[in-house]
Amino acid sequence: MDLKAHIRKVPDFPKPGILFYDISTLLMHPAAWRHTVEALGAAIRPHEPDLLVGIESRGFLTAAPLALHLGLGFIMVRKKGKLPGATTSYTYDLEYGTDTLEIQADAVKPGQRVVVLDDLLATGGTMRATVDLLRKQDAKVSGVGCVIELSFLGGRKLLDVPVASLVSYDS
Structure with missing residues (x-):
């Protein structure tokens, strides 16, 4: 199945000069979404x-149904202040400033094997930060996955685990 036919490109979103790859249209097509999962x-x-592990927020849409499909548990990595209870945080650098991700402190046990999922891999900064956050929890990150990879941005070069992507855009 040609998944690219179900991914909408939205120019100038969220700001001028950005081409946004929207999976909403993929989610609306049951056969294409089933194939994706x-x-x-x-x-x-x-x-x-x-x-x-799903990264907020579209990573939840990817990881949760996949966890159900594979009979696995699902945990969320969210922006600071969005999870109840005790959390572990990880702050990382952005092009202009910093951001902080959190996971519930008891979400993963030391040595558990996890795979991180998001809808899209671009520059790799958030995916890298999520891998580092999970390692801070003593998880064994065995890979990462995404629906879309913007290979021209080189995000996979930041990752030291196997990367699975279903659709790649070279420009």
């Missing part, structure tokens, strides 16, 4: 995860 499942199953 099954293909991601096949790609990450060899990493033998105990848990899947």
Whole structure:
């Protein structure tokens, strides 16, 4: 199935000069979405995860149904202040400033194998920060996955784990 046919490109969103790759149209097409979940499942199953981790917010849309499909648990990585209870945080640099991600302190046990998922891999900064946050929790990150990879931005170069992507854009 040609997943690119189900991904809408929105120019100048969220700001001028940005081309946004929108999975909303993919989510609206049941056969294409089912294919996406099954293909991601096949790609990450060899990493033998105990848990899947979704990055706020579109990563939740990717990881949660995939966790159900594979019979695995699902945990969320969110922006600072969005999770109840005790959390572990990780602050990382952005082009202009910093951002902070959090995970619930008891979400992953030391040594558990996890795969991190998001809808899109661009520059790799948020994915890298999520991997680092999970390692801070003593999780074993066995891979990352995404629906879309903007390969021209080189995000996978920041990652030291296997990367699975279903659709790649070279420019």
